[in-house]
Amino acid sequence: MSLPNEQDPDEIALPDIGKLTGSLAQRVYEALRTAILAMDLPPGTNLKKQLICEQLGVSRSPVTEAITRLAGEGLVEVVPQSGSRVTKFSMSEIHEGAFLREAIELAAVAKVAAERTEEQLSELTRNLRLQALCLEDFDEAGFYREDERMHELIFSFTGYPKLNTLAAAGWVQVNRARQLLLPMRGRAQEAYEEHKVIIDAIRDRDPEKARQAMQKHLSRLVTRLEPLIESRPDLFD
Amino acid sequence: MSLPNEQDPDEIALPDIGKLTGSLAQRVYEALRTAILAMDLPPGTNLKKQLICEQLGVSRSPVTEAITRLAGEGLVEVVPQSGSRVTKFSMSEIHEGAFLREAIELAAVAKVAAERTEEQLSELTRNLRLQALCLEDFDEAGFYREDERMHELIFSFTGYPKLNTLAAAGWVQVNRARQLLLPMRGRAQEAYEEHKVIIDAIRDRDPEKARQAMQKHLSRLVTRLEPLIESRPDLFD
DNA sequence: CTGTGTCAACTAACATGTTAGCATTCCAAT
DNA sequence: ATTGGAATGCTAACATGTTAGTTGACACAG
Numbered sequence: 001m002s003l004p005n006e007q008d009p010d011e012i013a014l015p016d017i018g019k020l021t022g023s024l025a026q027r028v029y030e031a032l033r034t035a036i037l038a039m040d041l042p043p044g045t046n047l048k049k050q051l052i053c054e055q056l057g058v059s060r061s062p063v064t065e066a067i068t069r070l071a072g073e074g075l076v077e078v079v080p081q082s083g084s085r086v087t088k089f090s091m092s093e094i095h096e097g098a099f100l101r102e103a104i105e106l107a108a109v110a111k112v113a114a115e116r117t118e119e120q121l122s123e124l125t126r127n128l129r130l131q132a133l134c135l136e137d138f139d140e141a142g143f144y145r146e147d148e149r150m151h152e153l154i155f156s157f158t159g160y161p162k163l164n165t166l167a168a169a170g171w172v173q174v175n176r177a178r179q180l181l182l183p184m185r186g187r188a189q190e191a192y193e194e195h196k197v198i199i200d201a202i203r204d205r206d207p208e209k210a211r212q213a214m215q216k217h218l219s220r221l222v223t224r225l226e227p228l229i230e231s232r233p234d235l236f237d
Numbered sequence: 238m239s240l241p242n243e244q245d246p247d248e249i250a251l252p253d254i255g256k257l258t259g260s261l262a263q264r265v266y267e268a269l270r271t272a273i274l275a276m277d278l279p280p281g282t283n284l285k286k287q288l289i290c291e292q293l294g295v296s297r298s299p300v301t302e303a304i305t306r307l308a309g310e311g312l313v314e315v316v317p318q319s320g321s322r323v324t325k326f327s328m329s330e331i332h333e334g335a336f337l338r339e340a341i342e343l344a345a346v347a348k349v350a351a352e353r354t355e356e357q358l359s360e361l362t363r364n365l366r367l368q369a370l371c372l373e374d375f376d377e378a379g380f381y382r383e384d385e386r387m388h389e390l391i392f393s394f395t396g397y398p399k400l401n402t403l404a405a406a407g408w409v410q411v412n413r414a415r416q417l418l419l420p421m422r423g424r425a426q427e428a429y430e431e432h433k434v435i436i437d438a439i440r441d442r443d444p445e446k447a448r449q450a451m452q453k454h455l456s457r458l459v460t461r462l463e464p465l466i467e468s469r470p471d472l473f474d
Numbered sequence: 475c476t477g478t479g480t481c482a483a484c485t486a487a488c489a490t491g492t493t494a495g496c497a498t499t500c501c502a503a504t
Numbered sequence: 505a506t507t508g509g510a511a512t513g514c515t516a517a518c519a520t521g522t523t524a525g526t527t528g529a530c531a532c533a534g
Contacts, residue, residue: 048484049485049486050484050485064486064487078486079485079486080485080487081484081485081486081487082484082485082486083484083485083486084485
């Protein structure tokens with residue numbers, strides 16, 4: 001009776017709500033999104049509304065809205081009158097996301113380099129020093145957090161609040177795939193050096209140098225993602 | 238009893254559905270979006286779900302989803318437990334949209350210039366000839382259509398299908414504001430000349446020249462938008 | 475063993491009822 | 505006349521019932 005490929009009793013563990021704030025729909029959205037990005041809900045997973053409703057103790061309305069939003073982000077695909085599943089990776093989408101992120105972030109860093117204030121510069125150098133501290137302590141997680149923080153700072157210094165959101169939206173697939181990469185020995189140190197060059201260029205008010213440094217920095221990640229399609233073909237469409 | 242500023246009996250004319258295809262939610266979304274972009278629903282308009290439901294002959298579900306999506310696009314703002322209104326313009330948002338569009342389109346045109354095939358080039362030159370025809374016939378609307386078509390072609394030639402969607406999403410506010418501009422005498426001719434330079438650069442496989450030509454072309458529009466905040470302050474927040 | 479058609483189970487999409495928060499108004503008290 | 509506060513009316517947010525279309529399994533014919 002029990003087939004060899006007993007796939008899923010669908011017992012998924014969602015990061016229980018209650019701790020989160022805002023409307024129910026918002027909380028459900030965040031819970032699902034977190035689970036998807038953390039690969040707790042791997043690509044191909046069937047999202048059963050009913051099950052999610054029971055598990056979170058809410059009705060179908062907020063769950064439906066959450067799934068609709070995730071579909072808009074490209075993390076979930078909805079098949080009319082049939083079901084919703086977590087999207088699989090596609091190398092072309094990853095490349096597209098990287099292209100988009102690069103386009104936006106290069107423009108942003110050039111603008112910031114051209115117009116930066118002293119205050120902004122000191123906030124960036126302060127962030128850089130924090131990165132150095134994390135490296136000294138071999139605190140990978142901390143370094144990752146400060147890394148993301150640096151990119152956020154650059155976006156915010158453009159004065160355009162939605163830029164970060166949109167860049168992140170395009171970047172989502174890349175970020176999700178990144179979860180699969182083992183942290184590479186020495187990569188953090190390498191990234192730190194690249195960050196230094198970027199911030200040096202901002203200090204020098206040299207937009208072109210900033211662009212090039214950022215471009216070099218961003219191109220690294222996609223390169224490291226390529227082999228995934230060989231090692232985990234089940235996650236790609 | 239009748240106040241001097243008798244504002245709105247809310248009798249809004251929506252482009253009736255039925256002609257459209259897809260789910261109800263999709264159709265309602267398109268209808269509302271079209272009406273907003275055409276300024277049939279001017280900034281500040283209160284969107285009353287009940288009224289829209291009656292007028293379109295559907296229930297609140299698809300209308301709610303449509304409004305949610307429009308809010309995600311920034312065309313509508315939802316005030317919890319109160320109501321939804323069409324967003325007013327904000328010059329900073331227009332600048333942000335233009336910055337985003339520029340970042341994406343410059344990257345796109347540079348990539349296309351570097352990698353274009355003969356076939357793509359001939360499709361672009363064919364489009365350019367169509368533009369010339371429209372100019373000869375003083376067909377402003379036709380020129381506008383071919384103008385948009387040219388930008389779409391460039392996006393599609395990158396091989397990244399979602400690029401056009403995202404650029405358009407950022408561009409929405411700019412496009413909406415553009416409706417308010419009277420067509421300027423000789424502007425179409427000027428735009429045509431700019432298009433020619435762009436396509437020349439693509440022909441020469443010169444990414445840097447293509448970038449600069451496109452940048453010049455895009456910067457025109459925002460400049461023309463600036464005076465609006467003086468002439469129509471009621472539409473800005 | 476393979477291809478085809480029917481049927482049952484499941485799902486998204488849609489409709490509608492319920493709840494609770496905000497705003498506006500209107501009246502009363504000062 | 506001005507202010508404060510209760511009451512009313514409106515709305516989004518949430519819950520739940522209904523409809524119709526898709527999928528996949530199973531029986532049956534070739």
